[in-house]
Amino acid sequence: MEYVQGLVDEGDPAALSRALLLPGSGWWDDGLGVMAVLRGLPEDRRLGLARSFAGHLTPEWIGTDAGKRAPVLLAAVSRGFAQRSWCDAWEALLRDKADRLWSCGTEDDLWTCAHALLDAGRQPHDEVVGLLRRSALEGSWPRECVEPVLGRLRGPVLNPGDxxxxxxxxxxxxxxxxxxxxxxxxxxxxxxxxxxxxxxxxxxxxxxxxxxxxxxxxxxxxxxxxxxxxxxxxxxxxxxxxxxxxxxxxxxxxxxxxxxxxxxxxxxxxxxxxxxxxxxxxxxxxxxxxxxxxxxxxxxxxxxxxxxxxxxxxxxxxx
Structure with a gap:
C-alpha cells in the first residue's frame, strides 16, 4: 500500500500502471486500500490509467497475471467514463464468481467490479446480487466497501438458489x-x-x-x-x-x-x-x-x- 501510494505521489502514470499490472509488487494483499486510492484520483489521471489497463483486456493477455488484474484495476478508475466492453468484462467476472462461490470472504475484486458496474448504471445479474448479499452477511468486509454496493442493488426480493x-x-x-x-x-x-x-x-x-x-x-x-x-x-x-x-x-x-x-x-x-x-x-x-x-x-x-x-x-x- 505504501509503495503504491508513493508511486501515486510521484505522479508517474507509466510506473504506477506497471507496478499494478505486473506480479511481484505485493499490493494485492491490500487490494481494498489500493482500490480506494485509485478511485480517489482526479479524472485526468484515472483516464490515463484506464487506457493502460484497458489495453490488457485483449486476447493475448488472457490467462496472464496482468490480464487477470486489468479488469479489476480498470473498475477502480472508471467512474464517469466506463465503456460498454468494460462493463461486459466486469459482468463476466462477477457471473463467474457467482457460478463458483457461495460467498466471498477474501476476493475484494467482487466489490470493486460491482461498484464500477453500478457506477456505470448497470445492475448485476440476480445470482451476483445473491453472492454480494451473502458475502456481506458471512464475511467481515468493511462498511465503506459494502454499503456503496448493497445500497444501490435492485435485485430480487429473495436471493435465488434456495x-x-x-x-x-x-x-x-x-x-x-x-x-x-x-x-x-x-x-x-x-x-x-x-x-x-x-x-x-x-x-x-x-x-x-x-x-x-x-x-x-x-x-x-x-x-x-x-x-x-x-x-x-x-x-x-x-x-x-x-x-x-x-x-x-x-x-x-x-x-x-x-x-x-x-x-x-x-x-x-x-x-x-x-x-x-x-x-x-x-x-x-x-x-x-x-x-x-x-x-x-x-x-x-x-x-x-x-x-x-x-x-x-x-x-x-x-x-
Missing part, C-alpha cells in the same frame, strides 16, 4: 405486487418472538389477498424449505432465512388447517441443518389457535433428539 426461494420468485410475478410486499414484510420479521406490530402489519397485508389463499400459497413454499437450503450442506441462504422465519410466523395468524400443522412439524423434524428456523416452527405450532399444534408438539417431543429443540418443545407445551 429451492423454496426459487419457487417464490417464480410465482411472485403471477401473484402480483401485494404479494411482493408480503414477502418483503416477512424479510423484516423480528428475531426471537414475534412483535405485535409485525403481526398487525402482516394481517393488514394478507387481508386484501385473502388469508386462506395466502396460507395455501405459503404451505408449499415451506414444504420446499423443509428440504433445506441451497448450500452444498443444505444450509439456507442467510439473506433469505429471515423471510423464511417470517412466513413461519405468519401461519398462526392465518386460518388454521391440517396442512399448517403438518408443514410446521416437518420444519422442526426434516431440515438437514438445525437453524433458528427450528425454534420459530416450534413457537408457531404453539401459537396455532385452539391448541391445534399441541398434538404435533407431543409427537415431536418423542422423536426429536436435538437437546435445544427438545427443550423448546417442552417449553412450548407448558401451560
Amino acid at each position: 429451492r423454496w426461494a426459487d419457487r417464490v420468485l417464480a410465482e411472485l410475478p403471477v401473484l402480483g405486487g401485494p404479494w411482493h410486499a408480503l414477502v418483503e414484510h416477512a424479510l423484516r420479521a423480528p428475531a426471537g418472538r414475534p412483535a405485535r406490530s409485525w403481526d398487525r402489519r402482516a394481517l393488514a397485508l394478507t387481508d386484501p389477498l385473502g388469508p386462506g389463499r395466502v396460507r395455501d400459497a405459503v404451505i408449499p413454499w415451506l414444504d420446499l424449505a423443509a428440504e433445506g437450503g441451497g448450500r452444498d450442506d443444505g444450509a439456507y441462504d442467510p439473506y433469505n432465512l429471515p423471510a423464511l422465519m417470517g412466513l413461519v410466523r405468519l401461519l398462526p395468524l392465518l386460518p388454521p388447517c391440517p396442512g399448517s400443522v403438518r408443514v410446521l412439524g416437518t420444519l422442526v423434524e426434516r431440515p438437514p441443518l438445525r437453524t433458528s428456523l427450528t425454534g420459530a416452527a416450534v413457537r408457531a405450532l404453539a401459537r396455532l389457535p385452539h391448541d391445534l399444534g399441541r398434538p404435533e408438539l407431543h409427537r415431536l417431543s418423542s422423536r426429536v433428539g436435538h437437546k435445544l429443540t427438545r427443550r423448546q418443545i417442552h417449553e412450548a407445551l407448558e401451560p
Whole structure:
C-alpha cells in the first residue's frame, strides 16, 4: 500500500500502471486500500490509467497475471467514463464468481467490479446480487466497501438458489405486487418472538389477498424449505432465512388447517441443518389457535433428539 501510494505521489502514470499490472509488487494483499486510492484520483489521471489497463483486456493477455488484474484495476478508475466492453468484462467476472462461490470472504475484486458496474448504471445479474448479499452477511468486509454496493442493488426480493426461494420468485410475478410486499414484510420479521406490530402489519397485508389463499400459497413454499437450503450442506441462504422465519410466523395468524400443522412439524423434524428456523416452527405450532399444534408438539417431543429443540418443545407445551 505504501509503495503504491508513493508511486501515486510521484505522479508517474507509466510506473504506477506497471507496478499494478505486473506480479511481484505485493499490493494485492491490500487490494481494498489500493482500490480506494485509485478511485480517489482526479479524472485526468484515472483516464490515463484506464487506457493502460484497458489495453490488457485483449486476447493475448488472457490467462496472464496482468490480464487477470486489468479488469479489476480498470473498475477502480472508471467512474464517469466506463465503456460498454468494460462493463461486459466486469459482468463476466462477477457471473463467474457467482457460478463458483457461495460467498466471498477474501476476493475484494467482487466489490470493486460491482461498484464500477453500478457506477456505470448497470445492475448485476440476480445470482451476483445473491453472492454480494451473502458475502456481506458471512464475511467481515468493511462498511465503506459494502454499503456503496448493497445500497444501490435492485435485485430480487429473495436471493435465488434456495429451492423454496426459487419457487417464490417464480410465482411472485403471477401473484402480483401485494404479494411482493408480503414477502418483503416477512424479510423484516423480528428475531426471537414475534412483535405485535409485525403481526398487525402482516394481517393488514394478507387481508386484501385473502388469508386462506395466502396460507395455501405459503404451505408449499415451506414444504420446499423443509428440504433445506441451497448450500452444498443444505444450509439456507442467510439473506433469505429471515423471510423464511417470517412466513413461519405468519401461519398462526392465518386460518388454521391440517396442512399448517403438518408443514410446521416437518420444519422442526426434516431440515438437514438445525437453524433458528427450528425454534420459530416450534413457537408457531404453539401459537396455532385452539391448541391445534399441541398434538404435533407431543409427537415431536418423542422423536426429536436435538437437546435445544427438545427443550423448546417442552417449553412450548407448558401451560
